[in-house]
Amino acid sequence: EADAPRRQPVGAPPARSAPSPSSGAKAGRKGGPRQSDDEYAPPRLLNRPLVVGPMALIVAALVITPLAVLGSGGADEEEDRRQNARSSHETPASPSAAEPLPTVSVSSRTVPPPPPTESARPSGTPGRGKAAKPDVKSTVTVTARPPRATATVTAKPAQETAADAVKRLAANDPSGRHICYRAYVSGKGWQKPVCDGTLAGTSGQDRPVKALNIAVHGTGGSAANAFVHRPGSKDGKGVWKPKWTAVIADGRNNYVGSTERDAPDMLGFAVNVGSGRICQTTRVRGADWGGQTCADARPGFLFGGTLTNDSWLEAVRLTV
Incomplete structure (x- = not known):
């Protein structure tokens, strides 16, 4: 009975077979059953279950977020293009007649500057004198009524009697x-x-x-x-x-x-x-x-x- 094989419970994982003698050292280093302290090789960081999950979430966030941003930007640009197209075909509304736009009338005249003269040229300095800037003067036009015509009557002196x-x-x-x-x-x-x-x-x-x-x-x-x-x-x-x-x-x-x-x-x-x-x-x-x-x-x-x-x-x- 001691040598008889033990019954495996239903649903239990199959028992691992013992490694062959030929793969003894390698199997102990890469994940095989631990044989001794100097033959034990710890699992890598990425192979640990508590690290793989968070790393996957971080990678997904880094990939999906730019794609979402790009998608929303493209949609906004497309909407802007549609709005511009619609506004280009619409006729601008005329200002209300009840609120006329203010107008400003400015009358001005430009007085040309006098030509440079020899006296304005510094002594001993060749070349033309410095041109004066035009003088812009505002003019006011006043319409006045012409004076009334007056008749001068010269009275004759009284005749001597x-x-x-x-x-x-x-x-x-x-x-x-x-x-x-x-x-x-x-x-x-x-x-x-x-x-x-x-x-x-x-x-x-x-x-x-x-x-x-x-x-x-x-x-x-x-x-x-x-x-x-x-x-x-x-x-x-x-x-x-x-x-x-x-x-x-x-x-x-x-x-x-x-x-x-x-x-x-x-x-x-x-x-x-x-x-x-x-x-x-x-x-x-x-x-x-x-x-x-x-x-x-x-x-x-x-x-x-x-x-x-x-x-x-x-x-x-x-x-x-």
Whole structure:
């Protein structure tokens, strides 16, 4: 019974057969049953079960992780390419009309720099002078309204009257007697005043006198009336104005006749003074100068000119 073979339990691993004598040493070194301490060879690191598992996991992680990253990157790049393709075919939206884009207007001009001159070149240094940089200046355009057109009106000085002239004489000779006068001539208007026997009017020009302006000094004033042409006269004579002027004091203007456009021509006149005597010489159309006549103070009066209706007064000289 001791030599009888032992029954192997069911499911137990088969018993290893004893190594052959020929493979004794090698089998003990490489994994065979341990025979002795000097023949024992420890298993390698990679052959240990506790090392192989973790190493396999590390290798798998090193290999799978870059592949996953590369895959996700490729997918992202593909998605970007698709988005770019879609955006290239889409029309950009126009800005909203409710929110207009701001605009900036800049007006500028470039002023070219002056050319380099010899004076700007350093002495003893050959070559051209340093070119100046262009000066960019902003310009502001101002539109202004043109000034309104203005008319310059030069007022004519007032005409000198007979009273002005006689006052000037009286200033130089306060105690003297003077008479000044001027004639309103048809087609010419008022002449400048003359005094003390100087001619007023025209001679030989066939221009009738229309009115007289008389002023006296040292005679107690004057009064006057005009004898004028009468259209359709049956007796061939003119007519007196309805009434004499009032007595005008010394140094004041006295007017007889009319300066209106259709006023009748003067044929003659009558004048008186308050003291002393007054004299006249006249010239009428178609005749030469007449003789001098005089009159005493009021109620006397002096007549000069003509009574004939188809003639007129052309010139006069008066003295006091």
